[in-house]
Amino acid sequence: MTPPEIDLASYIDHALLSVTTTLQQVQQGCNCADYFHFPTVCVYPYAVSYAAELLYGKKTGVCAVIGFPSGLSTTNVKLYEAIEAVENGATELDVMLNLGMLQAGELDQLHAEIAQIVQETGKPIKAILETALLDENQKRLAAELCMDAGVVYLKTSTGLFGGATVEDVQFLAKMTKGRIGIKASGGIRTPQQALDLLAAGATRLGTSRGPELIKLLQEQQLEGVR
Numbered sequence: 321m322t323p324p325e326i327d328l329a330s331y332i333d334h335a336l337l338s339v340t341t342t343l344q345q346v347q348q349g350c351n352c353a354d355y356f357h358f359p360t361v362c363v364y365p366y367a368v369s370y371a372a373e374l375l376y377g378k379k380t381g382v383c384a385v386i387g388f389p390s391g392l393s394t395t396n397v398k399l400y401e402a403i404e405a406v407e408n409g410a411t412e413l414d415v416m417l418n419l420g421m422l423q424a425g426e427l428d429q430l431h432a433e434i435a436q437i438v439q440e441t442g443k444p445i446k447a448i449l450e451t452a453l454l455d456e457n458q459k460r461l462a463a464e465l466c467m468d469a470g471v472v473y474l475k476t477s478t479g480l481f482g483g484a485t486v487e488d489v490q491f492l493a494k495m496t497k498g499r500i501g502i503k504a505s506g507g508i509r510t511p512q513q514a515l516d517l518l519a520a521g522a523t524r525l526g527t528s529r530g531p532e533l534i535k536l537l538q539e540q541q542l543e544g545v546r
Contacts, residue, residue: 328514328537329356331501331523332530333383336363337479349376352531360412362526364388372409381411383446386437388545390479391448395433399440406441413441414475414503414526416448422462426495435469446473446503446524450533452482456491463495474526478518483507486520493521511537 321491334356336349346367353361354375360383363371371382384405387398402413406468417439421430447466451459463474474492476484483506504517505526511533514525527533 325517325541326515326537328436328525328534329358329512329530330516331518331525332356332358332533333360333362333478333505333524334358334380335505335528336361336367337385337388337528341367343367343449345397346371347374351379354378356531356534358530359524362414365401365408367420368405368410369408378403381415382409383412384408384410385414385416387416387418388414388448389416389480390418391418395436399437402437402441402503403411404460406443410443412444412446413437414446415471416478417450417462417466419450419453422454422458427461427465430467431465434466434471438470444472445469445470446475446501448478448505450476450478450481451476451485451488451492459488459491460495463492467496467500471500473501473503475505477506479506479526484517484522486516488506489520489522508533511540 321341334353336346348370350361357379360381361371362383368382368384383480386402387393423433449462476488484504489502489504501523502521503526508514508527514533
Protein backbone atom coordinates (compact mmCIF):
# COMPACT_ATOMS: atom_id res chain seq x y z
CA MET A 321 0.00 0.00 0.00
CA THR A 322 1.29 3.45 -0.91
CA PRO A 323 2.08 5.61 2.15
CA PRO A 324 -0.26 8.62 2.38
CA GLU A 325 0.98 12.05 1.37
CA ILE A 326 2.02 13.74 4.58
CA ASP A 327 4.39 16.56 5.53
CA LEU A 328 6.42 14.37 7.86
CA ALA A 329 9.06 17.07 8.40
CA SER A 330 6.53 19.32 10.13
CA TYR A 331 6.29 16.84 13.02
CA ILE A 332 9.97 16.15 13.68
CA ASP A 333 12.11 17.37 16.57
CA HIS A 334 15.58 16.61 15.17
CA ALA A 335 17.41 14.94 18.07
CA LEU A 336 21.12 15.65 18.49
CA LEU A 337 21.46 13.79 21.78
CA SER A 338 24.31 11.33 21.41
CA VAL A 339 26.67 11.66 24.37
CA THR A 340 29.51 12.13 21.87
CA THR A 341 27.81 14.96 19.94
CA THR A 342 30.27 17.67 18.91
CA LEU A 343 29.49 21.28 18.08
CA GLN A 344 30.41 20.50 14.48
CA GLN A 345 27.69 17.84 14.48
CA VAL A 346 25.29 20.33 16.08
CA GLN A 347 26.05 22.72 13.23
CA GLN A 348 25.37 20.00 10.66
CA GLY A 349 22.16 19.07 12.48
CA CYS A 350 20.97 22.67 12.58
CA ASN A 351 21.65 23.12 8.88
CA CYS A 352 19.72 19.94 8.17
CA ALA A 353 16.80 20.99 10.40
CA ASP A 354 16.67 24.39 8.70
CA TYR A 355 16.64 22.75 5.26
CA PHE A 356 13.71 20.49 6.16
CA HIS A 357 11.95 23.11 8.32
CA PHE A 358 11.78 20.79 11.31
CA PRO A 359 9.97 22.40 14.29
CA THR A 360 13.09 22.14 16.48
CA VAL A 361 16.50 20.70 16.98
CA CYS A 362 16.73 18.95 20.35
CA VAL A 363 20.08 19.45 22.07
CA TYR A 364 21.84 19.28 25.41
CA PRO A 365 22.05 22.56 27.35
CA TYR A 366 25.70 23.12 26.49
CA ALA A 367 24.80 23.42 22.80
CA VAL A 368 21.74 25.68 23.16
CA SER A 369 23.43 29.05 22.64
CA TYR A 370 25.36 27.74 19.63
CA ALA A 371 22.26 26.22 18.04
CA ALA A 372 20.22 29.36 18.77
CA GLU A 373 22.84 31.50 17.03
CA LEU A 374 22.87 29.22 13.99
CA LEU A 375 19.06 29.18 13.76
CA TYR A 376 18.44 32.84 14.53
CA GLY A 377 15.68 34.11 12.25
CA LYS A 378 14.91 30.61 10.97
CA LYS A 379 11.67 28.65 11.26
CA THR A 380 13.35 25.94 13.33
CA GLY A 381 13.53 26.50 17.09
CA VAL A 382 15.84 25.09 19.74
CA CYS A 383 14.60 22.52 22.25
CA ALA A 384 16.79 21.83 25.28
CA VAL A 385 16.62 18.65 27.35
CA ILE A 386 16.48 19.29 31.09
CA GLY A 387 17.42 16.80 33.79
CA PHE A 388 18.22 14.41 30.97
CA PRO A 389 18.19 11.47 31.02
CA SER A 390 17.55 10.46 34.66
CA GLY A 391 15.45 13.35 35.99
CA LEU A 392 17.07 12.89 39.39
CA SER A 393 18.78 16.24 39.79
CA THR A 394 17.38 18.43 42.54
CA THR A 395 14.53 20.75 41.69
CA ASN A 396 16.79 23.79 42.05
CA VAL A 397 19.35 22.33 39.65
CA LYS A 398 16.71 21.46 37.05
CA LEU A 399 15.14 24.89 37.40
CA TYR A 400 18.50 26.62 36.97
CA GLU A 401 19.28 24.44 33.96
CA ALA A 402 15.91 25.28 32.42
CA ILE A 403 16.16 29.03 33.03
CA GLU A 404 19.71 29.16 31.69
CA ALA A 405 18.65 27.25 28.57
CA VAL A 406 15.89 29.79 27.94
CA GLU A 407 18.29 32.68 28.48
CA ASN A 408 20.61 31.05 25.94
CA GLY A 409 17.88 30.82 23.33
CA ALA A 410 15.84 27.66 23.93
CA THR A 411 12.30 27.98 22.62
CA GLU A 412 11.04 24.68 24.06
CA LEU A 413 12.14 22.41 26.92
CA ASP A 414 11.94 18.61 27.22
CA VAL A 415 12.00 17.97 30.97
CA MET A 416 12.66 14.52 32.42
CA LEU A 417 10.36 13.71 35.32
CA ASN A 418 11.71 12.45 38.62
CA LEU A 419 10.31 8.94 38.39
CA GLY A 420 11.57 8.15 41.88
CA MET A 421 9.02 10.63 43.21
CA LEU A 422 6.34 8.98 41.09
CA GLN A 423 7.27 5.51 42.29
CA ALA A 424 7.25 6.66 45.92
CA GLY A 425 3.88 8.39 45.58
CA GLU A 426 5.41 11.82 46.22
CA LEU A 427 2.98 13.38 43.78
CA ASP A 428 2.74 16.81 45.40
CA GLN A 429 6.51 17.24 45.18
CA LEU A 430 6.59 16.04 41.60
CA HIS A 431 3.76 18.39 40.63
CA ALA A 432 5.46 21.32 42.37
CA GLU A 433 8.72 20.67 40.51
CA ILE A 434 7.26 20.56 37.01
CA ALA A 435 4.85 23.43 37.74
CA GLN A 436 7.69 25.65 38.93
CA ILE A 437 9.66 24.99 35.74
CA VAL A 438 6.57 25.76 33.65
CA GLN A 439 5.87 28.99 35.49
CA GLU A 440 9.39 30.36 35.77
CA THR A 441 10.54 29.65 32.22
CA GLY A 442 7.37 30.65 30.38
CA LYS A 443 8.26 28.27 27.55
CA PRO A 444 6.43 25.22 26.17
CA ILE A 445 7.35 22.25 28.34
CA LYS A 446 7.33 18.64 27.19
CA ALA A 447 7.37 16.27 30.16
CA ILE A 448 9.26 13.03 29.51
CA LEU A 449 7.41 10.09 31.08
CA GLU A 450 9.69 7.15 30.13
CA THR A 451 6.60 5.03 29.47
CA ALA A 452 8.52 1.76 29.14
CA LEU A 453 9.25 1.91 32.89
CA LEU A 454 5.68 2.71 34.00
CA ASP A 455 2.56 0.65 34.46
CA GLU A 456 -0.79 1.93 33.20
CA ASN A 457 -1.76 3.55 36.49
CA GLN A 458 1.59 5.35 36.74
CA LYS A 459 1.25 6.60 33.17
CA ARG A 460 -2.19 7.97 34.01
CA LEU A 461 -1.01 9.61 37.24
CA ALA A 462 2.01 11.19 35.54
CA ALA A 463 -0.07 12.45 32.63
CA GLU A 464 -2.75 13.97 34.86
CA LEU A 465 -0.16 15.58 37.10
CA CYS A 466 1.73 17.07 34.16
CA MET A 467 -1.40 18.43 32.52
CA ASP A 468 -2.42 20.08 35.78
CA ALA A 469 1.07 21.56 36.11
CA GLY A 470 0.74 23.24 32.71
CA VAL A 471 2.91 21.22 30.33
CA VAL A 472 1.97 21.41 26.66
CA TYR A 473 3.26 17.99 25.58
CA LEU A 474 3.73 14.55 27.06
CA LYS A 475 6.84 12.88 25.66
CA THR A 476 6.97 9.10 25.74
CA SER A 477 10.65 8.32 26.16
CA THR A 478 14.30 9.25 26.26
CA GLY A 479 14.98 6.27 24.01
CA LEU A 480 17.31 4.68 26.54
CA PHE A 481 14.84 2.17 27.98
CA GLY A 482 12.72 1.44 24.94
CA GLY A 483 11.09 3.73 22.46
CA ALA A 484 7.63 4.98 21.64
CA THR A 485 4.91 2.43 20.97
CA VAL A 486 1.59 2.82 19.21
CA GLU A 487 -0.13 1.46 22.32
CA ASP A 488 1.40 4.09 24.61
CA VAL A 489 0.57 6.91 22.21
CA GLN A 490 -3.01 5.68 21.88
CA PHE A 491 -3.31 5.46 25.66
CA LEU A 492 -2.02 9.00 26.18
CA ALA A 493 -4.11 10.39 23.34
CA LYS A 494 -7.27 8.81 24.71
CA MET A 495 -6.52 10.04 28.21
CA THR A 496 -5.61 13.61 27.29
CA LYS A 497 -8.43 14.02 24.72
CA GLY A 498 -6.52 16.54 22.64
CA ARG A 499 -5.92 18.94 25.52
CA ILE A 500 -2.14 18.77 25.05
CA GLY A 501 0.26 17.39 22.47
CA ILE A 502 1.97 14.02 22.48
CA LYS A 503 5.58 13.59 21.43
CA ALA A 504 6.49 10.05 20.42
CA SER A 505 10.21 9.59 20.83
CA GLY A 506 12.75 6.79 20.66
CA GLY A 507 13.26 3.92 18.26
CA ILE A 508 11.54 5.45 15.23
CA ARG A 509 13.45 3.75 12.44
CA THR A 510 11.04 3.48 9.50
CA PRO A 511 8.54 5.76 7.77
CA GLN A 512 5.77 3.30 8.60
CA GLN A 513 6.57 3.53 12.32
CA ALA A 514 6.39 7.31 12.08
CA LEU A 515 3.07 7.20 10.22
CA ASP A 516 1.63 4.67 12.67
CA LEU A 517 2.57 6.85 15.63
CA LEU A 518 0.98 9.90 14.02
CA ALA A 519 -2.16 7.90 13.28
CA ALA A 520 -2.24 6.80 16.92
CA GLY A 521 -2.33 10.41 18.09
CA ALA A 522 1.26 11.72 18.18
CA THR A 523 1.57 15.39 17.31
CA ARG A 524 5.38 15.54 17.40
CA LEU A 525 8.08 12.93 16.72
CA GLY A 526 11.51 12.87 18.36
CA THR A 527 14.16 11.19 16.24
CA SER A 528 17.70 11.56 14.98
CA ARG A 529 16.69 9.87 11.72
CA GLY A 530 14.38 12.56 10.35
CA PRO A 531 16.18 13.16 7.03
CA GLU A 532 16.47 9.43 6.40
CA LEU A 533 12.77 8.87 7.18
CA ILE A 534 11.70 11.66 4.84
CA LYS A 535 13.88 10.36 2.01
CA LEU A 536 12.54 6.81 2.42
CA LEU A 537 8.94 8.03 2.57
CA GLN A 538 9.39 10.08 -0.59
CA GLU A 539 10.89 7.07 -2.38
CA GLN A 540 7.96 4.89 -1.31
CA GLN A 541 5.46 7.49 -2.46
CA LEU A 542 7.20 7.79 -5.83
CA GLU A 543 7.19 4.01 -6.23
CA GLY A 544 3.47 4.04 -5.55
CA VAL A 545 2.67 6.34 -8.48
CA ARG A 546 4.79 4.52 -11.04
